Amino acid sequence: MVKADLVLKNGKIATVDQNFNYVEAVAVRDGWIIDRGTGAEMEAYIGPDTKVIDAGGKLVLPGANDSHMHAVHTGYTLSPAFLDFSGPSYDCMEKILSKVKDACAKAGPGEWVFGCGFVDGNIKELAAEGRIMNRYDLDPVSPDTPVVLTDFSLHSMVCNSKALEVAGIDKHYPEIPASVGMIDRDESGEPVGRFHEWGAQNILCEKCPILSDTELEEAIRNVQRALNKEGVTSHTDILGEGGEHVFRGTWGTRPIEIYEKMAERGELTARVSVNVFSAIQGAESYDAIIRGTDRIRLPEFKDRNWVKADAVKFFVDLGGPTWQRKGVRPEGSFVTAWGLEEEELIQEVQRTIIELHRMGWQVCIHSCGGGSMDACVEGFARANRLYPGKDLRHFLIHCDDTTKELAAKMVKNGVLAAIQPTAANIVFGWNTPVLTDKEEIFDYQAYTDMGAILTGGSDSTCFSMNWRQGMQFCLTRTTADGYCARPDLAMNREDAVRLYTINGAYQEHMEHVRGSIEVNKVADFQILDKDIMTCPATEIGSANVVMTICNGKVVYEA
Template structure:
């Protein structure tokens, strides 16, 4: 008898996958043995005996040999068009463990300076003082412009921290940007200074924009090549969908061009959801958004299953590790963070943020807002709910990052969704928690650090939660994310951080699959292995539901299938 998950026997498949441990992520989390695919979609899932009859003479049969197959993974918040350009040959790779000290980074800069033309920019990305030997030995030691001036005085240098919210620059870069010791801090940013008022070479939040504007843009060909390479690398990680959060005009055009040029060649291998950065990176404000909507008529879900506009991205505050996320309760140093929106006072900045939300909502675009601090999260969720009460539609607005969402706000958001049928969501980054949990105790204290990214509280309240990497902040790999969400143990020391906020493996898988599909307004077409949905699969060498959770990060990706086509094959099956 054919399983209720299988298609009629008369329908022959292009591909059948048999002898597997298939985690469907359907409502019952059922585990069939086999799946059939036709024209890029799933036409059956069930026992081997039920699926094998769907094979015809031209059907490809893939023997999974007991391997575990999941839905293709969905990284719901990342910056792939940026991540694609953050590694050699485009930029210096200053991320741990490639570098372990300031001295290692300086050696890279020396080498690069010897190979480029006089006066050419030296650009890098990824450093984290929590992993730099000199900073660990002396917490007061920070990267400085003097470090860079000694080895590259004639080259402007900018090295962006892993988070993207702080830059390390030299004197030449500051000179080109017109930043002096007398330059005031910009709204939404801070210029690092020494105890004597001299420029330190560290720029926080929007203070980096004056330097970034002086960097020559990447060529179009560089962007296109990097984007296709990035998709291929994502496939090696089992990723078949992602949201590029912060797509400006140039990036949107690049995605469109690469799609038009490469899709028929089979080189476009991921489903891409774009959040538009209306006004451009670092320039999103009320005036820019109002002006953009005079000419942009796209609504949410504009596009197809492979490339679409999901909505708009806004940035509200900074990040907790730099103490720039806006909090109700202060950091250990007594500061409370900031908003990065327009305005001369905090009240004016909040009003500007609320007005931007109203405009985007009225123009029928889903909104994702970078919001880390508890106070910022309270502001945007309150405004989301007010907009949906006054003008209800299926927006699925969400909080990007959600680091310190309070239990009260989480409950309020979940209850609003149940009452109105218009749910909001929290987007989180469990792999970052895995990476920085020890450091956060020095920023907010051990108790608040343990609460950081309260997934258990969110799920118990019935809130929608989707997981992600925020690449290039961290490498776009879902395995540390699932392990981190399940164990909440430090990558560096193994020390637990808020074990009461641990979630189950099943719940963690959902945050990378069906929950992400819901956030994309695509839960009916992807995110689980069920007939009628897209044939997007990730095959790994062990059973996530049975192995020691400490070994999840070591799972090997054996095969990735996107739209029914094998886009990565490790050569094992």
């Protein structure tokens, strides 16, 4: 009998196959699963060179998938020089400015200081004055060093006066189209250092030194190590021309090439599916997206089990549900990334979807509010009618304002929902009052029972990469700060696990090779220190990963 390279035994191994079966052991050869079953059955595969891992009775799951994140950017934020302002502790300007001042003191000539994570509304001085952070807040501690900070959503960036000076942006800088973004100005037309959306951020950061290839490689290693610690063995990334200068090049085109080179050298510890941000200069319009897509040039992916790029991404909503349905939309609140009136916007978004579908691209769209989701799903329906027979598996990202009616239409048209339960865990209380179904929002189990394919992501760097925290929210519908709504709509554990495993593989057209523990699939596993299939639901988020295996090799061990 052929001997295995690896045998994982004595585990409670959840296969996440069609019946969600459990087995005791699994045998692996050349990175692929060759058998599974009882411990006694797998003993026959153990030879003198076989690595044997005893799971000690612990729960074993397929490696997790993060279906929506900004990976290279996240890896950059994990570098020592980057300033992290996330979390409730950053509730006053003094705490932020102290950190900025120290970083400026350490910065060398020509270096910029970067950070992210702050929430304007959580900073007491700003909340008291009813405003957001601007350049004048940062200037006193950073007179000579360019400083750029991004809020927790990433959609809004603040800089100091030095950064504006280096970028050549002053009151004479021309106004930019709404489809590119917005540069905030005072009454005299002077920029106040606040830039909204990617096109505007590209303009500011074009003069900023971007990361070298070596630094980008290190960012990828950083994020994949962090993901492996959370049991993640496959993830997405959003990269392309639309983010060429954003976040020091971590959203640009070069990381796609670097992923492929690292894969060829066997240096990746998680598999990557790139969603291409093709919009020229980050502008959200039919012309910018389609022309940018026409000039996409991708490397020859030698092993698509490791790196591939089949999807084009664009944005419709801004940072949150800014295009709501008319029935729940507050007066004067309608705003989108395209800067068009609603009827024209619907036509342009749907025209873009149809053309990308015709071209054969999987389409993924940042869509949060109900008006946005309705328009996009109808665009996918029209695309299917005009050009049928394409199994492209288009998906919406975020999907905050899903209703059962819309979920049924998504099922009918094969549209997936890339949701972020770890984000819902934070924004549930904020969103409940402004969305269509109020306290019935995020009814993931109902959508699943209707046949919808939901996938779980983190939206890192915005939210935690700990997928168990997302699963806990799915089961408890209770946020970290104790807000709870309709716990009777809780998701069952098997479907919550599927969000982060087989469903993510399906979104990436890879369900035939990963996402479950079955023969002839890749050997990607995670071992947990707690049985999240039986423990109290309130303890799922605190479960730790004790080992992660990718391609039959241990890539993380606690």
